[in-house]
């Protein structure tokens with residue numbers, strides 16, 4: 001009898017988990033809380049799981065953002081929109097028979113590992129609870145949906161919201177808007193709202209590297225990969241130089257320069273932030289000291305009035321279906337080998353629980369293949385998995401600033417190479433850009 005596997009979520013990670021489990025002849029059930037495939041890429045004006053805006057386009061390019069088993073259509077642009085992505089994921093799921101395995105509108109509310117390593121899963125649908133049993137569990141619930149809100153002394157009398165709840169920018173028409181953060185959400189929200197708002201300010205608590213989407217006419221991630229053969233220090237200097245030639249220093253725009261090298265924080269890819277600042281449509285501000293009615297007091301002593309504050313301050317890794325004393329990765333290190341395997345529980349897998357400098361689902365696809373091969377008995381995890389986890393934690397791909405969002409970072413290419421090392425050699429023929437350099441993973 002083939003083993004049964006529960007997959008939580010039908011986003012980009014969940015559908016590739018299911019596809020690869022089905023490929024190995026396993027019995028797969030996907031529980032999906034929403035009514036559609038695509039996870040974060042389902043744009044809806046109603047607040048829900050998804051965090052994309054009406055204007056979101058992917059920030060990693062098409063070339064490096066496709067499953068090995070299913071490429072994007074040739075007529076997709078270099079940086080497809082959320083609508084392109086949602087269609088791509090639906091087509092993937094249909095093509096590989098995943099759709100038929102999904103129980104939609106079914107939320108997993110509790111997961112318990114039983115003494116024999118099997119799983120008791122409780123789901124909720126239309127307020128009815130149901131208990132199911134499986135041999136293994138693949139957690140693919142995403143990590144960009146539970147807002148991390150900042151807190152400041154004082155009280156703000158205007159509207160304080162998180163970027164997760166930003167859907168359409170017309171909501172900011174004629175409003176005085178303050179955006180907090182220097183990540184991709186913050187820069188997108190500042191630029192897009194500046195087209196309709198009365199004024200837009202952006203508050204950074206430190207300096208960030210802002211990279212364009214294209215360098216020398218080539219998508220920035222493809223360009224960066226072409227010079228990936230360089231030692232890390234030289235690569236960092238080269239990318240820094242190209243950013244300086246392209247943009248100049250942040251201080252020329254009234255923003256702080258980054259403290260660390262390129263890669264010391266998650267990259268912010270934005271073509272329009274500097275341009276919009278220099279057109280007087282966005283005003284840079286430092287960190288916030290306190291709030292007082294509709295006034296914000298910044299740590300340089302300046303004060304300004306706002307109607308709306310949008311905290312683009314990232315997300316908390318959350319697994320609400322596990323007891324907190326069992327698994328809680330909301331803060332600090334995430335001790336999983338290859339970002340997927342638990343040190344003690346061999347029937348538990350996390351797919352997509354990593355933050356690459358690049359796209360998530362090509363890595364999730366390779367994780368899924370390893371998981372499926374192990375459950376099918378075609379591959380065995382190493383016996384010294386705890387040491388391997390410690391090695392990964394002690395030697396991260398990038399030394400990053402110690403802030404909440406930097407606990408699961410991997411280098412896109414190095415991580416893919418580490419995953420490929422666990423797969424049969426003939427699989428590498430599907431990934432020609434990695435053919436030559438597997439040994440340096």
Ligand SMILES: Cc1cc2nc3c(=O)[nH]c(=O)nc-3n(C[C@H](O)[C@H](O)[C@H](O)COP(=O)(O)OP(=O)(O)OC[C@H]3O[C@@H](n4cnc5c(N)ncnc54)[C@H](O)[C@@H]3O)c2cc1C
Pocket residue numbers: 008009010011012013014031032033034038039040041049051052053056057058059060106107108109140141142143144145185321351352353358359360361
């Ligand atoms: C604005 C924005 C833009 C982004 N742009 C990029 C980008 O350009 N490139 C990139 O690689 N990444 C990007 N990301 C990251 C994004 O998280 C990934 O692209 C991708 O969506 C991760 O896929 P996933 O399947 O792991 O998670 P998700 O897409 O979050 O999917 C998780 C699925 O699980 C379901 N689910 C969750 N909990 C339960 C439960 N208890 N029971 C049942 N179902 C459940 C959800 O409904 C959802 O369908 C972006 C994120 C944001 C917020």
Ligand SMILES: NC(=O)c1ccc[n+]([C@@H]2O[C@H](COP(=O)([O-])OP(=O)(O)OC[C@H]3O[C@@H](n4cnc5c(N)ncnc54)[C@H](OP(=O)(O)O)[C@@H]3O)[C@@H](O)[C@H]2O)c1
Pocket residue numbers: 056057058059060144149150151163180181182183184185186188204205206265266312313314315355403404405
């Ligand atoms: N495709 C797209 O166009 C697009 C758009 C948006 C987001 N995304 C992706 O979605 C994911 C989440 O991005 P995100 O921008 O929402 O979150 P994020 O990457 O976690 O960035 C959060 C930002 O807020 C800052 N911050 C956090 N807490 C703060 C506080 N208390 N006070 C001041 N600043 C604070 C962080 O600074 P520190 O560095 O100091 O912590 C960082 O600059 C990322 O993977 C991103 O690439 C993609």
